[in-house]
Structure formats: structure tokens, C-alpha cells
Amino acid sequence: MQNISGIRPGKRMGFAWGPGDILVYETQNKASGPTGSGCAFIHVVRKDEDIYSPILRKLFNESHHIFVGLQTIKDDLPSKSKKPQFVSISRNYRSVIRACMEELQQAVSILLAIELIWNLCEVLFIDAAPAGSLLLHLLDWVRLHKSDVDEKAKGVLQSDSPAEHRDYWDVVLSYVLQGRLEDTRKMLMKQAMLQPAAKSMYKLMDSLLSKMPFYNPGGTQTLTEFDVKWRNWHEEVDRYLKDNSFASNQHLEVICKILLGDEDVLLEHKELLSTWYYFLITRLLYCHPTVKPTELHYYAQSSMMMFLDSGVPEPLDSILLAAFEFDIHQVIKDCSIALNNWWFVAHLTDLLDHCKLLQSHNLHFGSNLREFLLLEYASGLFTHHSLWQCAVDYFDHCPEFGRVYLELQIERVPLDTERKALKVLRICEERQMSEQVRSICKIMAMRAVRNNRLGSALSWSIRAKDAAFATLISERFLQDYCAKGTFSDLDLIDNLGSTMLLSDRLTFLGKYREFHKLYGEKCFSDAAKLLLSLMTAKIAPQSFWMTLLTDALPLLEQKEVSPHLNIGLK
Amino acid sequence: MFVARSIAADHKDLIHDVSYDFHGRRMATCSSDQSVKVWDKSENGEWHCTASWKTHSGSVWRVTWAHPEFGQVLASCSFDRTAAVWEEIVGESNDKQRGLSHWIKRTTLVDSRTSVTDVKFAPKHMGLMLATCSADGVVRIYEAPDVMNLSQWSLQHEISCKLSCSCISWNPSSSRAHPPMFAVGSDDSNVTYGGKVQIYEYNENTRKYSKAETLMTVTDAVHDIAFAPNLGRSFHVLAIATKDVRIFKLVPLRRESTTTGPTKLEVQIVAQFDNHNSQVWRVSWNITSTLLASSGDDGCVRLWKANYMDNWKCTGILKGDGSPLTGSSGQPSAMSTVVGSSIQTSQNALNGMSAGRIAKRASFAPPLRQLTSPKINQSPAYY
Numbered sequence: 001m002q003n004i005s006g007i008r009p010g011k012r013m014g015f016a017w018g019p020g021d022i023l024v025y026e027t028q029n030k031a032s033g034p035t036g037s038g039c040a041f042i043h044v045v046r047k048d049e050d051i052y053s054p055i056l057r058k059l060f061n062e063s064h065h066i067f068v069g070l071q072t073i074k075d076d077l078p079s080k081s082k083k084p085q086f087v088s089i090s091r092n093y094r095s096v097i098r099a100c101m102e103e104l105q106q107a108v109s110i111l112l113a114i115e116l117i118w119n120l121c122e123v124l125f126i127d128a129a130p131a132g133s134l135l136l137h138l139l140d141w142v143r144l145h146k147s148d149v150d151e152k153a154k155g156v157l158q159s160d161s162p163a164e165h166r167d168y169w170d171v172v173l174s175y176v177l178q179g180r181l182e183d184t185r186k187m188l189m190k191q192a193m194l195q196p197a198a199k200s201m202y203k204l205m206d207s208l209l210s211k212m213p214f215y216n217p218g219g220t221q222t223l224t225e226f227d228v229k230w231r232n233w234h235e236e237v238d239r240y241l242k243d244n245s246f247a248s249n250q251h252l253e254v255i256c257k258i259l260l261g262d263e264d265v266l267l268e269h270k271e272l273l274s275t276w277y278y279f280l281i282t283r284l285l286y287c288h289p290t291v292k293p294t295e296l297h298y299y300a301q302s303s304m305m306m307f308l309d310s311g312v313p314e315p316l317d318s319i320l321l322a323a324f325e326f327d328i329h330q331v332i333k334d335c336s337i338a339l340n341n342w343w344f345v346a347h348l349t350d351l352l353d354h355c356k357l358l359q360s361h362n363l364h365f366g367s368n369l370r371e372f373l374l375l376e377y378a379s380g381l382f383t384h385h386s387l388w389q390c391a392v393d394y395f396d397h398c399p400e401f402g403r404v405y406l407e408l409q410i411e412r413v414p415l416d417t418e419r420k421a422l423k424v425l426r427i428c429e430e431r432q433m434s435e436q437v438r439s440i441c442k443i444m445a446m447r448a449v450r451n452n453r454l455g456s457a458l459s460w461s462i463r464a465k466d467a468a469f470a471t472l473i474s475e476r477f478l479q480d481y482c483a484k485g486t487f488s489d490l491d492l493i494d495n496l497g498s499t500m501l502l503s504d505r506l507t508f509l510g511k512y513r514e515f516h517k518l519y520g521e522k523c524f525s526d527a528a529k530l531l532l533s534l535m536t537a538k539i540a541p542q543s544f545w546m547t548l549l550t551d552a553l554p555l556l557e558q559k560e561v562s563p564h565l566n567i568g569l570k
Numbered sequence: 571m572f573v574a575r576s577i578a579a580d581h582k583d584l585i586h587d588v589s590y591d592f593h594g595r596r597m598a599t600c601s602s603d604q605s606v607k608v609w610d611k612s613e614n615g616e617w618h619c620t621a622s623w624k625t626h627s628g629s630v631w632r633v634t635w636a637h638p639e640f641g642q643v644l645a646s647c648s649f650d651r652t653a654a655v656w657e658e659i660v661g662e663s664n665d666k667q668r669g670l671s672h673w674i675k676r677t678t679l680v681d682s683r684t685s686v687t688d689v690k691f692a693p694k695h696m697g698l699m700l701a702t703c704s705a706d707g708v709v710r711i712y713e714a715p716d717v718m719n720l721s722q723w724s725l726q727h728e729i730s731c732k733l734s735c736s737c738i739s740w741n742p743s744s745s746r747a748h749p750p751m752f753a754v755g756s757d758d759s760n761v762t763y764g765g766k767v768q769i770y771e772y773n774e775n776t777r778k779y780s781k782a783e784t785l786m787t788v789t790d791a792v793h794d795i796a797f798a799p800n801l802g803r804s805f806h807v808l809a810i811a812t813k814d815v816r817i818f819k820l821v822p823l824r825r826e827s828t829t830t831g832p833t834k835l836e837v838q839i840v841a842q843f844d845n846h847n848s849q850v851w852r853v854s855w856n857i858t859s860t861l862l863a864s865s866g867d868d869g870c871v872r873l874w875k876a877n878y879m880d881n882w883k884c885t886g887i888l889k890g891d892g893s894p895l896t897g898s899s900g901q902p903s904a905m906s907t908v909v910g911s912s913i914q915t916s917q918n919a920l921n922g923m924s925a926g927r928i929a930k931r932a933s934f935a936p937p938l939r940q941l942t943s944p945k946i947n948q949s950p951a952y953y
């Protein structure tokens with residue numbers, strides 16, 4: 001609900017739609033006469049969409065290019081060669097997102113969330129990593145969005161005695177939680193140096209950390225082989241824990257338990273994990289690194305429940321959970337609700353649609369959803385004074401309603417300057433929107449006539465192919481000539497060329513001017529012939545005959561001319 | 571979610587109608603103070619009053635713009651039983667410098683014997699034509715055959731609707747498949763005649779308008795009526811402001827080429843909203859017919875949107891909060907952006923799927939420590 005200051009509650013409001021906004025005013029039922037209560041204010045209300053931020057405008061512009069590029073990917077290529085392209089495009093979108101992030105601090109958190117979601121969608125839906133690679137991708141995902149560890153680590157390493165820094169163990173544990181075992185080992189080395197008595201314990205930990213198997217998708221090892229190796233390693237770590245090898249060092253023991261995927265221990269470090277999805281990934285890393293996509297939802301749900309003991313998920317949580325459940329539809333829906341404008345869902349849905357993911361979910365409105373969102377997004381752009389041009393491409397790629405939406409909206413673009421009008425016209429002409437072309441030209445012609453710019457009016461009428469209006473303006477020109485004895489806008493009339501055939505009156509105007517030119521150049525014979533043809537062709541308006549005859553008079557005096565004229569005039 | 575600015579309108583009495591021109595750069599207002607004001611939007615978005623003049627000798631009920639193809643033309647209608655057509659004259663250079671323009675009356679339409687309640691220009695493909703409707707139940711259609719001479723208007727049709735008329739709307743469709751059509755609403759308290767909305771259609775053969783349909787299910791007073799823009803559909807959509815908001819679908823039925831008379835229309839109700847819980851006074855569509863706005867006696871303006879499954883829901887509410895405006899006109903006034911519970915509950919999943927998880931209206935951001943998460947604007951992005 002939106003409150004409007006200055007309107008009394010309960011007072012009936014009148015309103016009017018505008019381009020992207022709505023006018024609201026206080027009024028009453030139709031009384032029979034004046035009520036004496038003055039009306040002070042009209043309120044202009046518009047949706048506070050991020051579209052108006054100059055930073056996001058950059059996002060819209062850049063993503064526009066990517067969008068257009070995506071539409072041109074040929075459908076008939078095998079999906080194997082298309083996937084890298086789609087991934088690449090997905091990355092382009094994300095790089096555009098990241099580029100804008102740098103500029104806009106305020107909205108960064110929202111963009112981070114979008115990137116987080118998009119990244120997860122890319123991993124799960126677009127790249128569609130299988131078991132083995134899946135966990136690695138998810139690890140990357142979590143690390144990308146949890147970069148504060150490095151900040152802390154920097155602080156620790158730059159101190160005089162890193163191993164004694166109060167954040168030291170936090171950093172170590174964070175590394176372990178993220179599966180960054182090399183970094184863990186390097187850090188632990190510093191502690192080991194301070195505790196020579198515990199040298200063998202640290203050596204053991206180092207060894208266990210170095211031996212943890214990580215799946216190599218490009219390698220020769222199969223997933224099953226990896227699984228066996230990993231279980232062996234897991235059992236080995238378990239043995240060392242059970243025989244109290246780390247019992248004397250609380251920290252190392254915690255690390256050991258983490259390596260074993262001990263959920264209770266993980267949950268004790270909620271602060272370091274900070275989110276349930278981080279907890280999820282860590283859990284998977286140390287319990288079930290060969291997790292399959294289809295198994296994700298189970299782990300996701302339980303992770304969320306375990307982590308959020310207070311229960312109520314935030315919007316972001318619901319969206320991510322829906323993604324882990326491969327419920328694309330729910331992701332799109334939840335994003336639509338949570339975000340302020342259509343940008344994110346429109347572009348993501350479009351990309352997912354190109355990956356043929358919406359259809360595979362058995363939704364009979366797969367591609368309609370895409371179009372719906374694109375239409376919403378692009379319509380929102382249209383009210384912006386410069387972004388409307390981007391919107392055009394979006395409509396072009398909406399096969400069902402794109403054209404009619406474009407027709408309706410492009411007519412409403414204010415034609416502030418001739419340059420802008422020409423821009424709009426070009427777009428309409430390229431798409432054979434002949435009615436819109438005609439209408440825009442007519443509006444410009446009318447405007448010119450009102451301002452007595454006859455030349456401009458004529459040229460717009462010609463472009464509109466509006467014979468009736470061209471006739472009208474030609475009449476005006478001729479009237480002007482009768483009144484002043486000269487023509488205005490000679491350049492235009494001289495260069496009409498074949499366009500003068502649009503209307504009889506226009507043809508007459510063009511030819512009449514030609515007659516004047518010939519006369520001025522003293523080509524009396526040609527001038528006379530032309531004058532004669534004008535009279536006989538019957539395209540001269542009746543009101544002009546007197547003028548034509550008057551024009552003929554001086555020609556009669558020209559000896560070479562008179563025979564022709566004498567014959568013609570008879 | 572919405573931002574609002576205020577313009578000091580300076581009318582000395584109630585404003586009854588506000589109308590944007592085709593491009594949204596100009597605005598006309600009319601009032602019980604008998605005047606019309608025209609406003610122009612400058613490049614920086616500020617509205618300036620460029621003309622203000624007395625138009626009638628009674629309250630002015632409606633004001634409307636002709637299509638810019640016909641120039642800068644306005645029509646107004648009034649309690650004084652007349653409608654008038656106005657044209658902007660390009661002024662003297664010093665007028666222009668002062669940002670003023672001059673409007674002159676081109677014609678007065680005096681045929682009505684009672685208050686003229688609505689005036690609307692016909693779609694541009696019909697030429698320069700307008701319709702008025704009056705409290706005496708007569709709809710009159712006028713045409714200016716010469717668009718360069720706006721002082722010549724002829725009364726082309728006079729249609730008696732038998733009920734006092736309150737509002738009229740032309741069907742904007744320019745498709746050749748659709749003959750000219752308008753809908754007229756009545757606020758008559760007479761209960762003998764059941765339906766308060768009548769649809770008239772032009773017949774090429776008789777060259778007259780004849781009634782195609784009466785919406786019998788609309789039995790309460792109708793205050794406003796609006797055809798939706800036609801997106802190449804074969805059917806028509808009509809919104810009605812009565813004791814509630816109603817949206818109808820009118821489907822032309824195929825008929826034998828030999829039958830005369832207007833097209834038979836199948837009437838289907840698409841949506842009905844009583845959220846205003848009071849009389850609804852205005853309904854209006856946005857350009858692409860994707861949003862309908864309505865205002866009622868509950869002091870709210872509501873926005874209605876259909877998802878792509880054609881289910882209609884409320885996506886926004888504007889309401890006066892009684893607080894005084896802060897700052898001068900043009901300054902954004904303080905807004906509270908609380909979304910009503912009606913929107914939350916209406917955010918059901920598409921078409922029967924379970925609601926799933928309803929998002930709490932909390933911050934929407936990953937909890938990175940160095941960043942404060944901004945409050946997400948709760949957007950009723952119903953899709």
C-alpha cells in the first residue's frame with residue numbers, strides 16, 4: 001500500500017494513467033455545482049524502480065548486447081557445442097553484473113544476492129554439472145561469495161606474530177570449512193613453528209590435509225575410483241581421531257572433526273559459516289563429495305533446517321533452496337516477488353529458456369513465461385527517455401506479442417526533436433510498421449503546419465505518403481506565393497523529384513516552380529511549353545488560372561515564344 | 571516502491587478529471603471552478619501551467635485530448651449542458667518566452683438538454699470524431715470532416731439509450747474485423763431497465779449505430795467504463811466501475827454473412843473485485859492493457875494486473891494518509907512503503923500450485939559482514 005501525503009484518507013481519488021506514472025487527485029462524487037472547496041494538489045506517482053539509477057542503466061545497456069547475441073545462436077547446432085556458448089554467455093551476464101557492482105555501493109548487496117543466485121543457477125541448471133564436478137563447482141560458488149576470509153587472513157598475516165593473532169584460528173577453520181587445504185597447511189605451519197613440542201601432531205595433520213582426495217573431472221580416474229579413495233582417506237582420519245592423536249590440541253581436534261564432516265562441530269561454528277548454504281557445501285565436501293544433482297535437495301533442506309533453528313527463512317534462502325531443489329519455476333517466481341524490477345527474472349528466464357530448461361520441466365507455458373517476463377521488463381524500459389531503444393530488441397524477440405507491444409509503445413515516444421522523431425521512424429521503417437510511420441510523420445507535419453513551417457510540413461507529409469495533407473500544404477505554398485510573390489523553402493521544392501507525384505497539387509507546385517526557374521534562366525521557349533502543359537494538363541487549381549495567365553503575358557512579348565502560346569491559348 | 575511528487579494545481583474547486591495527452595508530456599485538468607488548465611512537462615520533469623481559462627458556465631466534468639495527428643486539440647463537457655472543442659494557437663513570441671500558450675474555442679456543441687457527463691474522441695482511424703453522453707440518456711456523435719477547420723462539426727448520430735448516461739468509451743481497435751464500437755454506462759436509479767452498460771456497434775449497411783449488447787448482470791449505477799487497448803486480439807475487454815470493479819470479455823461470434831444487424835457478442839466476466847468495498851468511480855487502462863487502475867469511495871486507487879495465466883490480482887494500492895506535504899511542489903514527499911496484507915495473501919503461486927514458501931519481508935542479501943543489506947522494496951511483482 002502506498003500512502004500519498006496531501007490526500008485526506010477516505011477521500012475519493014480521481015486518477016489518470018501516464019507514461020510510467022499515474023496522476024492522482026482528490027475529488028468527490030459529481031455534485032451538481034461548485035462546492036467551494038478548492039483543490040490544492042495533483043500528485044504524480046510513479047513506481048520507484050531501479051531503472052532510474054544511472055548505474056543500473058549501464059547494466060541494462062550491456063546486458064542488451066548480450067541478449068541480442070544470445071538470440072542469434074543457431075538453434076540447429078548440436079547441444080554439445082551450444083553448452084559452452086551458453087555458459088560463456090551466462091558468464092558474460094555475470095561479468096556485466098560484477099562490473100556494475102563496482103560502481104554502485106548501495107545496491108551492491110542486492111546485486112551480490114542476484115549474482116549468488118544466478119551463479120547457482122548456472123552451476124545447477126546451465127552448466128548442469130554431474131556428480132563429482134558438482135561439488136567442485138559448488139565449492140567455487142561458496143568461495144566466490146565468501147571472500148571476507150581473505151580480508152581476515154591478510155590482517156593475520158600482516159601482524160607481527162600471525163599464529164598469536166586473535167583471528168588466527170578463525171582463519172584456519174574458515175579455510176578448512178571452504179576446503180582450501182593448501183592454505184590451511186601454510187597457516188598451520190606458522191603455529192607448528194611456535195609449538196615445537198607438538199611437532200609430530202602438526203606433521204600428522206599436515207599429512208592428512210595433503211592426502212585428501214579431490215575429484216579431477218578431466219582426469220582418468222572414474223567417480224567410483226575416486227569414491228573409494230576418498231572413503232579410505234576418511235577412514236584413516238577417523239582412526240586418528242579415535243585414537244586421540246589430536247586430543248591434546250583442541251583446535252586440531254576440531255579440524256579433524258570437520259574433516260570427518262561432524263555436523264555438530266560444523267554447527268558450533270555457525271558464525272564462520274554464516275549461512276546454511278555454506279554449511280551445506282561444507283557438509284557435502286566432508287560427507288558426500290560424490291553427491292548427485294538429484295540428491296541435493298535432501299541435503300539442502302536438512303542443512304537449512306539444522307542451521308536456521310529459529311525457523312523462518314528469508315527471501316534469499318527460499319530462492320536458493322528452490323534452486324537446490326531444481327524447481328526453476330519457483331526460483332523465478334520467488335525472485336519476481338523479492339526483486340524490485342523485472343531485470344533479473346527476465347534475463348535469467350530467457351537464458352534458461354534457450355537452454356531448453358523451462359520446457360523440460362513439463363510446463364506447458366514454458367516459452368510464454370519467458371515472453372511474459374521479457375514484455376514486462378521491456379515495457380518498463382520504454383518509459384525511459386533513452387533506454388527505450390534497448391527495449392526495441394526485446395520486443396523483436398517476443399514472437400507472440402512483441403510486435404504489437406512495440407507498435408503500441410513506440411507511438412507514444414515523445415517526439416521532442418526532429419532527430420528523435422527520425423530515430424523512432426527508422427525503427428518503425430525497419431520493421432515495416434507502416435501505420436506507425438504514417439502516424440508519426442503526420443504528427444510532425446501537423447506540428448510544422450501549426451508553426452507555419454511549411455517546408456518541414458511538406459517534407460513530413462511526403463514521408464507519410466499523405467496525399468491529402470501534401471495537397472493542403474501545397475495549397476498553402478501557392479497561397480503564399482500569391483500573397484508575397486515568392487516561394488519559401490525553394491530548396492525543398494526544387495528537389496522534390498518523383499515525390500511530387502504524390503498529389504496533383506504537389507505536382508503542380510513542383511512544376512510551377514520549375515517554370516519560374518526556366519523563366520529566370522531565360523529559357524523562354526521551355527518555360528512557355530511548360531506553362532502551356534500546366535494549363536492543359538488540368539492540374540492547376542482553378543484559383544490559380546488567373547495567375548498562370550498573368551505569368552503568360554510577359555512571355556507573349558518574347559518573339560520566339562508567342563507562336564506556341566498563341567496556338568495553345570486558343 | 572512508489573515515489574510521489576506534488577503539483578500545486580491551483581483550481582478553486584474540486585478537480586473532476588485529469589487527462590494526459592498522447593505522449594504524456596502535457597496534461598489537462600478540469601474543475602468545478604468552470605475552468606480548464608493545461609500543463610506542460612519540462613525537460614527536467616517539472617510541470618508548468620501553460621494555460622488556464624474559463625471553459626463553461628458550470629462544473630466541467632471531463633476533459634480529453636484528441637490524437638496529436640489532429641494537432642493540439644481538447645474537448646470538455648460540463649454541467650452547463652454543453653461540450654466544447656478547443657484548439658491551441660501558436661502564440662506571440664513573448665507569450666512563448668513566458669511559457670504561455672493560448673487556447674481558443676472552435677465550437678460549442680449545444681444539442682444536449684441536460685448535463686453532458688462525458689466526452690471522448692473516437693479512435694484516430696475514424697477521423698476527427700467525438701462522442702458525448704448526457705444525463706438525458708442521449709449519446710451524440712459529432713464529426714469534423716475537415717481537420718484543418720475545427721469550427722465545422724456536424725452531428726452525425728443521436729442515439730437514445732433510454733437511461734441517464736454517465737460515461738462512454740470507444741473501442742480502440744482499428745482492426746478491419748471490428749466495426750466501430752462504443753460502450754456507454756448509466757448511473758440511472760431506474761430499475762426497470764436491467765443492464766446499466768450498453769454496447770453499440772456501427773453497421774456499414776444501415777450506416778447507423780445499433781445496440782449490440784446490454785450487460786444485464788450490471789444492475790448498479792455505473793460511474794466509469796473503459797475498453798482496454800486491443801493487442802491484436804479477436805475479442806474485446808471492457809472494465810467497468812460500479813459498486814465494484816468488473817472486467818468483461820466480449821467475444822464476437824461468427825455469424826452468417828447474410829444476417830444483418832450488429833455482431834452477436836458473447837459476454838464473459840473475467841474478474842470482479844470488491845476490494846474497494848464501496849462505489850468505484852474510475853477505471854482506466856495503461857497503454858498495453860496489462861494494468862488496470864480503479865479508484866473508489868474507500869479513498870484508494872488500486873492497480874490490477876493479470877499474470878500470464880490470465881488470473882487477475884491486485885498489485886498495488888495508493889492511499890491518502892492525511893499527512894501534510896513536505897516541501898514545495900516538486901519535492902518528493904515522505905512516503906511510507908508498507909505493503910498491505912492483501913497483496914501478500916494474493917501472492918499465491920500460479921494457477922493452483924501450492925503457495926510454497928512465503929517470503930518474509932526481510933532484508934534480501936547474503937549476510938556478508940562488511941555490507942549492510944538494504945531493505946528490499948517489496949514489489950508486488952505478480953507475474
